[in-house]
Amino acid sequence: MLAEKTQTMPAMAEKHHITFFRQSGWMMIASTASGFLMYAVHPIVSRGMPKTEYGVFTTLLQIVTMMTIPAGGLQQTIAQQQAAAVTDEKQRVVASEFRGVFKAIFFIWLAMAAMAAIFWKPAVTGLKIQNPLALAATVLIGLTAMWMPLVSGVLQGRQNFLWLGWVTILNGIGRLAFICLVVLVFHGWAAGAMSAVFFGMAILITIALWELRDIWKFESTRVQWKSWLSRVIPLTLGLGAANFMLSADMIFTQKFFPADKTAYYAAAGMIGRALVFFTQPLSTVMFPKLARAKATGEKSHALALALGTTVFFGACAAIGFTILPWLPLRMVYDKSFLFATPLVPWFAWCMLPLTVSQVMVNSLMARSRFSAVPWLIAVAVGYAMALSAVGQHFGSTNGSADDTLTGFRAMIQTIGVFNLLLFGVCAVFTWGKFAQKDSAKPLETGA
Numbered sequence: 043m044l045a046e047k048t049q050t051m052p053a054m055a056e057k058h059h060i061t062f063f064r065q066s067g068w069m070m071i072a073s074t075a076s077g078f079l080m081y082a083v084h085p086i087v088s089r090g091m092p093k094t095e096y097g098v099f100t101t102l103l104q105i106v107t108m109m110t111i112p113a114g115g116l117q118q119t120i121a122q123q124q125a126a127a128v129t130d131e132k133q134r135v136v137a138s139e140f141r142g143v144f145k146a147i148f149f150i151w152l153a154m155a156a157m158a159a160i161f162w163k164p165a166v167t168g169l170k171i172q173n174p175l176a177l178a179a180t181v182l183i184g185l186t187a188m189w190m191p192l193v194s195g196v197l198q199g200r201q202n203f204l205w206l207g208w209v210t211i212l213n214g215i216g217r218l219a220f221i222c223l224v225v226l227v228f229h230g231w232a233a234g235a236m237s238a239v240f241f242g243m244a245i246l247i248t249i250a251l252w253e254l255r256d257i258w259k260f261e262s263t264r265v266q267w268k269s270w271l272s273r274v275i276p277l278t279l280g281l282g283a284a285n286f287m288l289s290a291d292m293i294f295t296q297k298f299f300p301a302d303k304t305a306y307y308a309a310a311g312m313i314g315r316a317l318v319f320f321t322q323p324l325s326t327v328m329f330p331k332l333a334r335a336k337a338t339g340e341k342s343h344a345l346a347l348a349l350g351t352t353v354f355f356g357a358c359a360a361i362g363f364t365i366l367p368w369l370p371l372r373m374v375y376d377k378s379f380l381f382a383t384p385l386v387p388w389f390a391w392c393m394l395p396l397t398v399s400q401v402m403v404n405s406l407m408a409r410s411r412f413s414a415v416p417w418l419i420a421v422a423v424g425y426a427m428a429l430s431a432v433g434q435h436f437g438s439t440n441g442s443a444d445d446t447l448t449g450f451r452a453m454i455q456t457i458g459v460f461n462l463l464l465f466g467v468c469a470v471f472t473w474g475k476f477a478q479k480d481s482a483k484p485l486e487t488g489a
Contacts, residue, residue: 075214096232197250307382399461
């Protein structure tokens with residue numbers, strides 16, 4: 043009997059490994075396809091409008107990422123609870139939470155839109171926006187961008203990676219199709235391109251909700267919202283800190299550096315951020331597996347598999363960008379953007395620690411290790427202060443091309459320093475003396 047059990051355990055472990063890599067492989071294919079489609083947007087936009095407008099467009103895309111921070115913990119919270127919903131009663135709780143939060147997001151977005159209206163003029167001036175409709179479209183995108191993590195979280199928690207992958211691909215298809223229509227046919231600039239992003243995401247939300255139509259049929263049940271908030275708030279803050287580290291630099295660069303130069307920084311930044319986007323599917327597959335393992339008391343190797351794969355692919359990409367830094371720029375942009383070639387290796391290596399940290403942050407949040415959250419926030423706050431100081435120092439002069447590259451390089455080096463600091467915090471709370479042992483107590487769903 044013991045021998046039979048011993049033989050079964052490796053077989054189960056091998057099966058889990060195969061499943062993980064099969065699902066991760068599909069999500070990486072979906073993410074790569076979506077990333078390629080979204081990346082294809084940039085040569086169209088950069089060649090179809092002035093460089094000042096392209097800088098505005100890229101900055102507004104990063105603002106959309108920042109707008110999703112209030113909803114940043116939703117996908118993981120819903121995924122965590124959906125993965126742990128092993129009974130009909132818990133399924134009803136998750137459905138009730140989904141419907142309640144879906145409505146709440148709309149009212150939160152209304153409040154954000156009101157705040158945008160109050161600070162409309164300073165925002166338009168500070169970000170050097172020529173057409174205020176670009177900011178209006180960005181505000182509209184905020185609603186769909188906050189709904190998206192909610193519907194993705196249910197798919198992720200159900201480990202329905204087939205549809206989650208297709209939603210990812212369709213996001214890229216919709217964005218590229220609408221931007222081609224607006225920019226190439228109607229010759230729209232930043233305002234038109236952001237409107238195209240909104241229409242693409244609105245259609246995507248409709249498709250995703252159709253796939254999850256069964257969630258509206260569950261009988262409503264009482265939800266302990268206080269308990270629910272006690273999980274979603276630290277998740278939102280922890281994951282939001284990591285997302286802030288990914289997006290904030292472009293906003294500070296657009297604010298402090300000349301408008302006709304930020305397009306070059308944006309081009310190099312898109313290539314550096316591609317490292318993070320390419321490996322994100324590993325975290326997507328890992329998260330519900332760790333959450334379910336916590337709920338059932340099982341052991342999971344998902345973190346080790348995700349980390350190993352992320353480090354390997356991330357390092358390979360960074361080495362490739364170092365050897366041929368001009369290649370990705372030439373594939374996407376016209377020859378004038380080769381000015382940004384010296385920035386590409388810097389961006390690649392400075393983003394690599396963030397790529398690994400994103401996996402570790404997701405692991406910490408999946409296992410409810412929320413004691414790391416204050417430290418993650420502290421790193422993000424220090425990062426913002428450092429970016430502001432560096433931007434003010436180097437962006438205040440309209441010097442030579444070498445001066446511009448020096449200023450951009452200083453911004454990227456600031457990114458690298460704080461991404462390493464973020465990695466250190468994640469490592470301490472994952473393996474160091476502050477690491478908490480996973481509790482054997484199953485995760486409650488708030489019922």
